[in-house]
Amino acid sequence: MSSIVQGKPEYYSVGILTVSDTCSRDSTKDRSGPVLKTLFAETSQLKKPFHVVKTKIVKDDTFEIQKSVKDWCDVENLDLVVTTGGTGFGIRDVTPEAVQPLFEKTCSGITYAIIKASLEKTEFAALSRPVCGIRGNTIILTIPGSPKGAKENVQAILNVLPHAIDLVRGESGENVHAQLRVESHECVHHDHKHGDKHQYLSTSLFGPVSQRKRKSPYPMITVAEALNIVAEHSNILSPIKVPVDENLIGMVLAEDVVARQPVPGYRASILDGYAVIANDGPGVYPVIGVSIANTSHLSTNKLQPGQIARITTGGPVPPGATAVVMVEDTTLVRASEDGLQEESVEIHVQVSDGANIREIGSDTSIGTIVARKGELFSAVGGEIGVLASVGVKEVCVYRLPVFGVLSTGNEVIDFKSTSELKYGQIFDSNRPTLLAIAKATGFEVKDFGIVSDDAKELEKRLKEALTQVDVLVSTGGVSMGELDLFKPTLQQSLGATIHFGRVKMKPGKPTTFATLPGTAGAPEKLIFGLPGNPASATVTFYLFVLPALRKLAGYENWNSPILQAEVDI
Ligand SMILES: Nc1nc2c(c(=O)[nH]1)N[C@H]1C(S)=C(S)[C@@H](COP(=O)(O)OP(=O)(O)OC[C@H]3O[C@@H](n4cnc5c(N)ncnc54)[C@H](O)[C@@H]3O)O[C@H]1N2
Ligand code: MOO
Numbered sequence: 001m002s003s004i005v006q007g008k009p010e011y012y013s014v015g016i017l018t019v020s021d022t023c024s025r026d027s028t029k030d031r032s033g034p035v036l037k038t039l040f041a042e043t044s045q046l047k048k049p050f051h052v053v054k055t056k057i058v059k060d061d062t063f064e065i066q067k068s069v070k071d072w073c074d075v076e077n078l079d080l081v082v083t084t085g086g087t088g089f090g091i092r093d094v095t096p097e098a099v100q101p102l103f104e105k106t107c108s109g110i111t112y113a114i115i116k117a118s119l120e121k122t123e124f125a126a127l128s129r130p131v132c133g134i135r136g137n138t139i140i141l142t143i144p145g146s147p148k149g150a151k152e153n154v155q156a157i158l159n160v161l162p163h164a165i166d167l168v169r170g171e172s173g174e175n176v177h178a179q180l181r182v183e184s185h186e187c188v189h190h191d192h193k194h195g196d197k198h199q200y201l202s203t204s205l206f207g208p209v210s211q212r213k214r215k216s217p218y219p220m221i222t223v224a225e226a227l228n229i230v231a232e233h234s235n236i237l238s239p240i241k242v243p244v245d246e247n248l249i250g251m252v253l254a255e256d257v258v259a260r261q262p263v264p265g266y267r268a269s270i271l272d273g274y275a276v277i278a279n280d281g282p283g284v285y286p287v288i289g290v291s292i293a294n295t296s297h298l299s300t301n302k303l304q305p306g307q308i309a310r311i312t313t314g315g316p317v318p319p320g321a322t323a324v325v326m327v328e329d330t331t332l333v334r335a336s337e338d339g340l341q342e343e344s345v346e347i348h349v350q351v352s353d354g355a356n357i358r359e360i361g362s363d364t365s366i367g368t369i370v371a372r373k374g375e376l377f378s379a380v381g382g383e384i385g386v387l388a389s390v391g392v393k394e395v396c397v398y399r400l401p402v403f404g405v406l407s408t409g410n411e412v413i414d415f416k417s418t419s420e421l422k423y424g425q426i427f428d429s430n431r432p433t434l435l436a437i438a439k440a441t442g443f444e445v446k447d448f449g450i451v452s453d454d455a456k457e458l459e460k461r462l463k464e465a466l467t468q469v470d471v472l473v474s475t476g477g478v479s480m481g482e483l484d485l486f487k488p489t490l491q492q493s494l495g496a497t498i499h500f501g502r503v504k505m506k507p508g509k510p511t512t513f514a515t516l517p518g519t520a521g522a523p524e525k526l527i528f529g530l531p532g533n534p535a536s537a538t539v540t541f542y543l544f545v546l547p548a549l550r551k552l553a554g555y556e557n558w559n560s561p562i563l564q565a566e567v568d569i
């Protein structure tokens, strides 16, 4: 039964019955049950989500199947019972035969929608025998046992289920019918909030142009709302370890970094001159050693009062020395017999203890935090050199998103093509524009070329591209034309969720944003369908895509700055 909060149902209750001899012996083999559970869990942001309250595994046995289904309908009074498995042509497949006699009414429309969606994926869907019906206040679906098939089947009807359940529960369905009267093919949800996990049904990919939608099913949302939705789905990518070098530019630290060694690591001279004992004061002194900026030339003798040592900038100050006097404040008194060496030098100035010496760790001591989590590596701030100086070889940064760019349109010709344009053709200017922006912003970009306005080709190329990128940016084909196939392909062939398809702005009105769950724990893929008009594509890339890329990469300031301007018209 729908759970009730202050008289209002809070969620649609669902039972998932896995029917399989194998899984009943070893429940860890059940994959479709969990897949369906996850699918229903993904509706959690709907005003009234689906909530799986019962799960069970039974053998391919008529009695066991019927007992569970009857219990969930008659005793538990669930809104929806979904069986998975046992709908094929195998000898043990008896689910439809077990369930059908329990129906008080059949739901042939739902059964048809399931079969139709499956056949669009594979002709082998003809070998499934789903039946759907109503018992009491419960809708019952029998769907195949393959996890992929099960998921696709439920996805195909997920939008209509809430209304179906409401009607079975005795609600008037006023909204549904009003909407159906307005436009028979239009999406029936209209009271949702933007950002709900709600699918706005696009025109069918396979229907004739005469049946296309004549009004966009996508509500026009504000730029701010659209930015919020994109931000909600742009989750920072997982940290990775990378070497400290110039490739860090544009990456954001995922950890505080601590100095592993002091800078300087030894007492170092700031000047070229003479290491002295400051107390000795001005006077003529013998030059007893040399220290140039390399330890192999370090003077080994400890400096005694009355002695000085020649030293270069960065050279280790010899033991005993307390200051350095610059060469400009001295004169040569005596050279060696061969004239090559300095034997004694006059110091003209009084220096204080510590003058012109960088003590060990005076720049950075061991353990100092030299860079903080969240800081961005730039090419101009010297951050990478700082890490190098304190001996840090590797750091944890957030992985940079990889994004792909493709253009769509039969009329769009590669900009590198040297052949003459035919009537009606244009050179692809969106791709070079976006590739150039990508280069300037430092994100890794893959070029997926041009795709024709053909549903199958578009599906194939989108799928290919999505295996290689975190973010896919396509231009063209997002408006109302019969060859604007981007939205229906995403929704009907890729199973992507379209979060918005129209934004209150110009240029850029038909900007589209969708997501696809990542497989095997990988992050969600973000898909942007930018309008084909070059100005629109450029503006919307800066407005929506770039902030998403920055947010994925962990930038604190990921949003594009907003400036107010006055326009004279
Ligand atoms: N009935 C309606 N028609 C249109 C609407 C509408 O609301 N109702 N919106 C208009 C708006 S606003 C825009 S923006 C465009 C968006 O069009 P699409 O995203 O569907 O893009 P296309 O139809 O494929 O192309 C539009 C235009 O841009 C040229 N183009 C496409 N790709 C490229 C490229 N890579 N390089 C250069 N130029 C490109 C294409 O040839 C078209 O001229 O829809 C309006 N229509
Ligand atoms: O809104 Mo469209 O993007 O004008 O050109």
Ligand SMILES: [Mg+2]
Residues within 6 Å of the ligand: 476, 477, 478, 479, 480, 481, 483, 484
């Ligand atoms: Mg168009």
